[in-house]
Structures are given as structure tokens and as C-alpha cells.
Amino acid sequence: MNKVKLRDLGERKAVKLLRDILSNKSIDITSMEDDCAVIDFGDEYLLVTTDMITQQAHIPEKTTPWQVGWHVVAINLSDIAGMGGEPLGLVVALGLSSNQDIKYLEGIAEGMNSCASNFGTSILGGDTKEAETLTLSGCAFGRVDRDKIMLRKGAKPEDLVAVTGKLGNGGSAYQSLKNDMNIEKAIKDLMEVYPRVKEGIALSKTKVVSSCMDISDGLASSIYQLSNLNELGFKLDLSQIPISNEAKAISMKLGMSDEELALYFGGDYELLITLKKEGLNTAQEALDEIGTELTPIGEVIKEKKNILIRDGVSTLLEDRGYEHFRWKS
Amino acid sequence: MNKVKLRDLGERKAVKLLRDILSNKSIDITSMEDDCAVIDFGDEYLLVTTDMITQQAHIPEKTTPWQVGWHVVAINLSDIAGMGGEPLGLVVALGLSSNQDIKYLEGIAEGMNSCASNFGTSILGGDTKEAETLTLSGCAFGRVDRDKIMLRKGAKPEDLVAVTGKLGNGGSAYQSLKNDMNIEKAIKDLMEVYPRVKEGIALSKTKVVSSCMDISDGLASSIYQLSNLNELGFKLDLSQIPISNEAKAISMKLGMSDEELALYFGGDYELLITLKKEGLNTAQEALDEIGTELTPIGEVIKEKKNILIRDGVSTLLEDRGYEHFRWKS
Numbered sequence: 055m056n057k058v059k060l061r062d063l064g065e066r067k068a069v070k071l072l073r074d075i076l077s078n079k080s081i082d083i084t085s086m087e088d089d090c091a092v093i094d095f096g097d098e099y100l101l102v103t104t105d106m107i108t109q110q111a112h113i114p115e116k117t118t119p120w121q122v123g124w125h126v127v128a129i130n131l132s133d134i135a136g137m138g139g140e141p142l143g144l145v146v147a148l149g150l151s152s153n154q155d156i157k158y159l160e161g162i163a164e165g166m167n168s169c170a171s172n173f174g175t176s177i178l179g180g181d182t183k184e185a186e187t188l189t190l191s192g193c194a195f196g197r198v199d200r201d202k203i204m205l206r207k208g209a210k211p212e213d214l215v216a217v218t219g220k221l222g223n224g225g226s227a228y229q230s231l232k233n234d235m236n237i238e239k240a241i242k243d244l245m246e247v248y249p250r251v252k253e254g255i256a257l258s259k260t261k262v263v264s265s266c267m268d269i270s271d272g273l274a275s276s277i278y279q280l281s282n283l284n285e286l287g288f289k290l291d292l293s294q295i296p297i298s299n300e301a302k303a304i305s306m307k308l309g310m311s312d313e314e315l316a317l318y319f320g321g322d323y324e325l326l327i328t329l330k331k332e333g334l335n336t337a338q339e340a341l342d343e344i345g346t347e348l349t350p351i352g353e354v355i356k357e358k359k360n361i362l363i364r365d366g367v368s369t370l371l372e373d374r375g376y377e378h379f380r381w382k383s
Numbered sequence: 384m385n386k387v388k389l390r391d392l393g394e395r396k397a398v399k400l401l402r403d404i405l406s407n408k409s410i411d412i413t414s415m416e417d418d419c420a421v422i423d424f425g426d427e428y429l430l431v432t433t434d435m436i437t438q439q440a441h442i443p444e445k446t447t448p449w450q451v452g453w454h455v456v457a458i459n460l461s462d463i464a465g466m467g468g469e470p471l472g473l474v475v476a477l478g479l480s481s482n483q484d485i486k487y488l489e490g491i492a493e494g495m496n497s498c499a500s501n502f503g504t505s506i507l508g509g510d511t512k513e514a515e516t517l518t519l520s521g522c523a524f525g526r527v528d529r530d531k532i533m534l535r536k537g538a539k540p541e542d543l544v545a546v547t548g549k550l551g552n553g554g555s556a557y558q559s560l561k562n563d564m565n566i567e568k569a570i571k572d573l574m575e576v577y578p579r580v581k582e583g584i585a586l587s588k589t590k591v592v593s594s595c596m597d598i599s600d601g602l603a604s605s606i607y608q609l610s611n612l613n614e615l616g617f618k619l620d621l622s623q624i625p626i627s628n629e630a631k632a633i634s635m636k637l638g639m640s641d642e643e644l645a646l647y648f649g650g651d652y653e654l655l656i657t658l659k660k661e662g663l664n665t666a667q668e669a670l671d672e673i674g675t676e677l678t679p680i681g682e683v684i685k686e687k688k689n690i691l692i693r694d695g696v697s698t699l700l701e702d703r704g705y706e707h708f709r710w711k712s
Contacts, residue, residue, distance in 0.1 A: 060488065061481035068488060068511050075492035076506045091507030093471050095526070096425035102507065104522050106476035108514040142422050147435035147520045152390035159389065159397060163404035177405045178420030178431065181520075182397050185437040191476045191510075191520030193433050197424070 088206050089133035101196045103133035109188040114241050119158045121245035123165025130194035131173055132249035132323045136268040138204040138258025139196030141175035146192045149185025173251045202258040204266035209284045209328040213264050213354040217324050218253050218346055222301025224321020229304055247323045256340040262333025269326045274317045275375025276326050277360055287359040290352035417535050418462035430525045432462035438517040443570050448487045450574035452494025459523035460502055461578035461652045465597040467533040467587025468525030470504035475521045478514025502580045531587040533595035538613045538657040542593050542683040546653050547582050547675055551630025553650020558633055576652045585669040591662025598655045603646045604704025605655050606689055616688040619681035647704055
């Protein structure tokens with residue numbers, strides 16, 4: 055292990071390394087794999103999560119400060135959404151160059167405020183520090199009734215697998231940027247993401263969900279995380295996966311498959327759930343009221359093996375997606 | 384305001400600018416000036432705070448990774464302590480170079496873990512991201528009974544002013560580093576700070592405290608913050624201020640006054656409180672049990688003017704201390 059660099063390790067192994075060192079008092083039902091830390095608090099659970107973005111890794115050139123502010127709030131709220139939580143607020147630490155224009159800081163604040171109030175919550179405090187490059191670290195916290203929390207653990211064989219919304223916008227935005235196509239739209243899609251807060255709360259209330267997570271790292275990667283944690287497998291039907299029109303259009307233009315954009319890229323911030331077959335109507339009705347689609351895309355299987363059915367043929371789903379430290383290599 | 388840079392503004396004005404833009408739902412009793420955001424949660428208050436450190440601004444060369452980890456946890460716990468909170472846990476986001484040795488990450492994790500468990504709490508989760516320079520952003524949360532919370536607002540004329548422990552270690556460590564004296568000890572004093580968690584809880588239980596904050600920005604600066612927020616003044620007696628032996632020794636060596644180190648430097652992480660005269664014994668007894676001194680250093684006055692009595696002569700306390708963005712100029 056001597057002189058091993060973080061880039062050789064990848065984010066998931068780095069997190070495992072941290073987890074092994076950190077003894078923690080989080081409640082027993084959850085794991086460090088969950089989107090949020092979960093703490094007993096009176097009759098409820100308190101959910102807490104943190105997500106950091108840095109100029110270098112997450113903020114494309116030409117992103118407006120408003121979009122930067124929106125983004126850091128949105129990705130933190132997405133973790134609360136993934137557990138069915140009602141957001142209580144956020145605190146945000148900003149690392150800024152002392153050479154930064156104050157108009158830029160104002161823009162960030164306005165973007166943070168817009169996103170928070172859009173989801174019925176607010177920025178309650180923060181910290182500003184001098185940093186060489188722009189760094190924003192958000193921390194969102196929320197509450198959820200004990201009997202309504204949605205965890206990553208809990209999927210059972212024969213459960214259905216379903217996703218909210220459409221997949222592929224994150225991937226197509228990434229490809230657009232890379233190929234210098236429609237930059238403004240791409241940045242909007244990447245930065246002004248829309249966390250599924252209302253959907254998470256509505257799904258948690260139905261009590262038909264057996265496991266849930268947000269798929270910010272990509273569908274395939276999220277499926278593997280659920281598979282490993284629950285010690286079972288998934289069988290997805292490609293023809294059922296709701297692929298966004300953007301992903302279809304961009305993949306056509308670039309001569310690549312839309313499957314690649316919808317399955318193996320991050321940045322979509324939809325919810326991935328498993329649920330009992332008989333609960334599907336209930337869950338879909340709950341999301342209908344919000345105007346969000348919930349699409350079944352496959353089922354949970356006993357064998358710990360993740361399968362993608364493409365044109366009737368079973369293939370192995372690949373275990374790759376967005377991962378930090380390795381992303382650029 | 385066009386093209387005004389953050390360095391022209393200073394941290395306090397930057398925070399005010401943010402505050403004016405951010406509409407928030409924090410409870411009415413508190414202000415954005417308090418150490419933590421305060422949220423109604425059942426019968427209690429939930430306290431949440433965030434503090435970021437960056438390589439450039441806060442981490443001297445030769446600091447060990449263990450010390451970096453300890454520090455980010457300690458400074459966040461200090462904010463919980465300042466309001467009398469019992470820590471529930473922390474989440475920490477780490478921005479690291481992909482070129483970073485994993486031994487370094489392990490060291491950080493071990494330092495974070497040591498500090499958290501030393502104060503009866505734990506690291507419940509986090510985030511790791513690629514960043515050009517080392518950046519750590521902690522978020523601590525805690526609970527406090529509604530009738531025991533200590534706020535910055537509440538000081539009354541004729542209240543006593545008191546501090547825990549001794550002042551000047553932060554300042555003398557800073558001067559040691561600057562003058563290349565006893566580097567190892569200086570880094571230890573700067574980074575391995577000891578938040579007054581037990582003291583904060585004990586003081587809050589006495590219910591004799593009228594206002595409280597941690598003095599991480601320096602005593603003089605903290606006094607001005609309390610003065611502005613409470614719309615009253617302070618009269619401090621220099622001869623009563625408990626100055627650390629380090630500060631006395633270093634100031635002697637460097638031919639500067641120990642007053643400078645104890646009043647106008649940050650990094651001490653002691654608690655500054657106001658309380659009714661008749662409550663002093665109760666408060667001192669509560670801290671005696673922990674083995675921490677509580678020293679009265681002056682009193683609150685009606686007039687909004689901050690006075691330092693030096694050798695029997697009243698002078699104006701200067702409004703300066705540690706402030707980001709301007710720190711280096």
C-alpha cells in the first residue's frame with residue numbers, strides 16, 4: 055500500500071478505507087452506503103448529508119455563479135430525497151479566491167437561495183474561507199418518520215425495479231460539452247439539476263418501497279451498489295428504460311448508443327427504487343399527483359448477477375459509471 | 384460595487400452580503416451571527432454548523448494528516464460548544480488531489496476519528512472529491528434543550544464577562560511559525576485545538592449564562608461582535624485576562640506585548656460568556672468539576688463602547704482580529 059495514490063484507488067475504495075477507520079454511532083438500520091447519515095432524534099430520524107463541488111472537477115467554464123449556487127444545494131437535497139426525507143435546511147461552506155468579484159458571490163447566494171426555496175427549505179448558515187480555487191461544500195439535513203424511511207438495503211427477489219423521470223440528460227450534457235455542441239444548454243442540464251424531493255417524500259409515504267437511492271453516479275453503477283449491499287441481482291430490460299429525448303438526439307448526432315448515455319453516466323439525479331409488484335399502482339399514483347413518471351425497468355433476482363436484456367438477449371450489465379479520482383483517467 | 388473583490392470586502396461584510404440575499408426559516412430567537420443554525424426539532428433545538436479549512440489559509444507546512452483531521456472536527460465542535468449543544472455527529476467532505484498518497488487520507492481519517500470520539504461523538508458520513516488543493520469541510524450537528532440554549536444575544540448591562548481557560552496560545556503559535564521558532568509545538572497548538580464541548584454543556588445547564596460564543600476569531604473581535612449584536616458595551620480589565628504562559632514567553636522573546644497575542648489573534652477556541660454577577664459561583668463550580676477555569680475579565684456596560692482598562696487607565700479596545708480574505712494583507 056506504500057505510495058499508493060488516490061487516483062489508483064478510486065472513490066469507492068477510498069470511501070471504504072475511510073469507513074474502516076471511522077467508528078461511528080449511526081443507528082444500526084443504516085450503512086455508510088446510504089445517501090445520508092441517520093440519527094435517532096425523538097420520534098423521528100434526522101438525516102444529514104454532505105456533498106462538495108470544486109471548480110476543477112464539477113464546474114464547466116461559462117457556468118454562471120447562479121448555476122453554481124443552485125447545483126450545490128440541489129445535489130445535497132437529492133441525498134435527502136433518496137431517503138424520503140423532508141428537508142429542514144442547509145449550511146454551505148464556500149472556499150473562494152480573495153480575488154473573486156463580489157458579484158460572483160452574490161450570484162452564488164442567489165442561486166443557492168432559489169434552489170432551497172424552490173424545494174421549501176432554506177440556507178440557514180455557512181462559512182466563507184479563502185481558497186485557491188472555487189470550492190463549495192453543502193450540508194443538507196432533513197427529517198423522516200421512523201416507519202417511512204427509505205434505505206438502500208431492503209430489496210427482495212421478485213421486487214420490481216423502477217426509476218423516476220427520464221435518464222440520459224447528464225450523459226448527453228457531458229458529451230455535448232466534450233464535443234463543443236450547444237454549450238449553454240449542456241451547462242444548464244448539468245448544473246440546474248432537479249432533485250426529486252417531493253417524489254421521495256411521496257414514495258416514502260406509500261410504504262411500498264423496499265429500497266431507494268438517487269442515481270447521481272449513473273444507473274449501472276447504482277444497480278451494482280444495490281446489488282452488492284443487498285446480496286442479490288437485478289435483471290433490467292433495456293427497452294423499458296426511459297431514455298430522454300436529449301440522449302436520443304445527442305447519441306444520434308455523435309454516432310454512439312443512447313444506452314451508453316442513459317446507463318453509464320452520472321448527473322441524472324433521478325430516484326431508483328425497488329418495490330413489491332402489487333405496490334406499483336400505489337407508487338405510480340402517488341407520483342402522478344406531482345406530475346412525475348415512475349417507470350418499471352426490470353426486477354430483482356436471487357442470484358447476485360446484474361443482467362441487461364437487449365433485444366431479447368441477456369447480457370451482463372457493466373459495472374462502470376461516474377467515479378471521482380478516476381473520472382479523468 | 385462593480386469589480387469589488389472579496390479581499391476589499393473582508394469576511395464579515397461578505398457574510399452580511401450573503402445574509403441579505405438568503406431568506407431563511409431559522410427560528411426567530413437566533414440570528415445569522417450565532418455559531419450554529421438553530422432548528423425546531425420536537426422538544427429540542429437542533430444545532431447545525433459548518434466550517435471549512437483549506438491548505439492555503441489554514442494548514443501550515445509540516446502539519447501531519449492526523450492533525451488536519453483533528454482540526455476540522457475540533458473547530459466544528461467548538462461552534463456546537465458555543466451554544467451549549469451536545470454533539471450528535473459530524474459529516475466531513477474532503478477535497479483531495481488525486482495525486483495524494485492514501486497514507487495521508489488514512490491519517491486524516493484517524494485524526495477525525497480521534498477528535499470525534501474524544502468528545503463522545505463520531506463521523507457519520509462524508510464525501511470525497513478531487514480538488515487541486517487540500518480542502519476539508521466539516522458539518523457538525525447537535526441537540527440542546529430549548530430552555531438551555533446559549534445564544535450570542537442576551538447580554539445585559541452589569542452582567543459579568545468571563546472566559547474559559549487561558550488566552551494567547553493561538554497568537555503565540557502564529558508568531559512562532561512566522562519567526563521560525565519551535566515549529567512542531569506551534570503547529571500542535573494551532574491544529575490540535577480543544578473545543579470546550581463539556582464546558583458548553585455544563586454552562587448551559589446552570590442557566591446563569593446570558594450570552595455565549597466561542598472566541599475563535601480572537602477576544603477583541605468577539606467582544607465587538609457581542610457589542611454590536613446586543614447594542615451595548617464592554618469594559619475589560621487587562622490585569623484580569625488570563626494570558627497563557629506560552630503567550631508570555633513568546634512575547635518576551637519577540638519583544639512584543641502579550642496583550643497583543645491574547646486579545647487580537649484567533650485560534651484559542653475558548654468560550655466567552657456573560658452572566659449575572661450572582662451566577663458566577665454556580666458557573667465556576669460547574670466548570671471546576673471538569674477541571675476548567677472560568678475567569679471574570681470585566682463587565683457589560685450600557686453605552687455601546689468597548690473599553691480596556693490597562694494599568695488603571697481606560698483605553699478603547701481595538702476592533703481587530705483574525706478575519707479571512709484580509710488576513711494576509
